[in-house]
Amino acid sequence: MSAKKRLLIVYHTQSGNTGRLADAVLAGARRAAETETTMLRAFDAGTDDLLACDGLLLGTPENFGYMSGALKDFFDRTYYPCEGKxxxxxxxxFVSAGNDGTGAVREIGRIANGYGWRAINEPLIVRKEITAADLENAADLGEAMANGLSMGIF
Known part of the structure; x- marks a missing residue:
């Protein structure tokens, strides 16, 4: 039997909205028992966590049309040690946005491209107030990623 695939969720929250989305993503991912899922705040995640995962979900609030400083810090600390690995x-x-969220998504995409990562889903952007449907969409994202990893789709 092969080892479980590892899913890493890295997020930052200030107001709590992105944290609510991250909790829903984690709950969805844990529906897939065949995948080991870990969730860490961006300041707590590091190189070892990134190198040990088979898939990654990134959550951030939109701050001034950009990702959170904490998520950017995660990228700054891990990029060169993980380069090519x-x-x-x-x-x-997934983004909790006060405006449209596209700036945060665009810049994360540019950085992910530098790592050589592969986007497997359209970004989940939740604008303004988080609804029950938004939380279910977040859970579905987590479940889809975890199942995709366990089945070897991603």
């Missing part, structure tokens, strides 16, 4: 890593993004 995570090429092809499947990833997806």
């Amino acid at each position: 995570t090429t092809g890593l499947p990833f997806a993004v």
Whole structure:
């Protein structure tokens, strides 16, 4: 029997909205018992966590049309130590946005491209107030990623 695939969720939250989405993503991912899922705040995640995962979900609030400083810090701390070691890593993004969220998504995509990662889903952008449907969409994202990893799709 092969080892479980590892899904890493890295997120930052200030107001709590992205944290609510991250909790839903984690709950969805844990529906797939065949995948080991870990969730860490961006300041707590590091190189070892990134190198040990088979898939990555990134969550951030939209701050001034950009990702959070904490998520950018995660990228700054892991990029060079992981350079060339995570090429092809499947990833997806979820954003809690006060505006449209596209700036955060665009810049995360540019950085992910530098790592050589592979986007496996359209970004989940939740604008303004988070609804029950948004939380279910977040859970579906987590479940889809976890199942995709366990089945070898990603």
